[in-house]
Amino acid sequence: MANHVHSQPRYSEQLMLRPFRRRDVGTFHDAVSASLSELQPWLPWIEGYDRGFAQRFIRDSVTSWAEARAYDFTVRPLTELDRHIGNVSVWPTSNQNGTGEVGYWIRSDETGRGYGSEAAAVAIAIGFEELGFHKVVLRIAVGNAASERIAEKLGFTYEGILRDEVKVRDEWLDHTSWSLLDTEWAEARASLGAEDTYL
Numbered sequence: 557m558a559n560h561v562h563s564q565p566r567y568s569e570q571l572m573l574r575p576f577r578r579r580d581v582g583t584f585h586d587a588v589s590a591s592l593s594e595l596q597p598w599l600p601w602i603e604g605y606d607r608g609f610a611q612r613f614i615r616d617s618v619t620s621w622a623e624a625r626a627y628d629f630t631v632r633p634l635t636e637l638d639r640h641i642g643n644v645s646v647w648p649t650s651n652q653n654g655t656g657e658v659g660y661w662i663r664s665d666e667t668g669r670g671y672g673s674e675a676a677a678v679a680i681a682i683g684f685e686e687l688g689f690h691k692v693v694l695r696i697a698v699g700n701a702a703s704e705r706i707a708e709k710l711g712f713t714y715e716g717i718l719r720d721e722v723k724v725r726d727e728w729l730d731h732t733s734w735s736l737l738d739t740e741w742a743e744a745r746a747s748l749g750a751e752d753t754y755l
């Protein structure tokens with residue numbers, strides 16, 4: 557399994573994705589601040605979120621990339637490249653087994669335009685095509701219908717429930733686990749009409 561991801565921007569139909577830079581803090585903070593109530597039910601790190609978190613996140617993101625631990629991308633519309641509208645990340649969970657995971661969020665006033673699915677598809681392509689994963693997993697809190705829809709649209713198979721998987725605002729949430737295998741990726745990619753994009 558490869559362990560390096562190139563740091564050049566990726567372009568999809570509507571989006572540009574690239575690694576974070578220190579100067580992204582302002583637009584990152586703006587996106588999270590505008591989305592707190594929609595992110596809060598699902599993402600544990602929102603608890604106590606402030607601008608300092610944004611600074612630490614971006615600093616850690618640069619380090620994680622360099623150490624091949626995780627690859628975080630700022631997601632931007634092609635029409636407004638200065639504007640951060642969400643995150644997508646891909647990271648290995650077992651090098652021995654070739655497994656990895658993808659996570660994402662989109663700022664609330666930009667949802668419903670296909671950005672979440674498109675950004676996730678880029679990260680999944682990186683998982684299979686650059687990192688050589690055998691299997692990509694999505695873990696989605698029970699009740700997060702929009703995210704489950706993304707899993708379905710991208711051709712993932714529902715595997716089951718992970719009990720008390722993540723603690724959000726002092727409550728344990730069950731998660732559903734979804735997966736896509738390397739042998740299924742070509743078909744999933746083709747059904748997205750994405751043969752020539754995403755990398």
Ligand SMILES: CC(C)(COP(=O)(O)OP(=O)(O)OC[C@H]1O[C@@H](n2cnc3c(N)ncnc32)[C@H](O)[C@@H]1OP(=O)(O)O)[C@@H](O)C(=O)NCCC(=O)NCCS
Binds near residue numbers: 598673
């Ligand atoms: C989940 C999230 C990333 C979706 O982003 P997005 O840009 O709206 O995603 P897309 O537009 O690509 O697709 C969303 C799909 O969910 C559907 N959807 C949205 N809300 C829904 C709901 N309440 N019930 C069922 N489906 C819903 C949309 O109709 C769309 O499906 P369609 O293309 O078949 O119409 C975004 O809402 C978000 O960031 N939520 C908060 C954080 C989060 O949940 N992150 C994921 C953690 S696993």
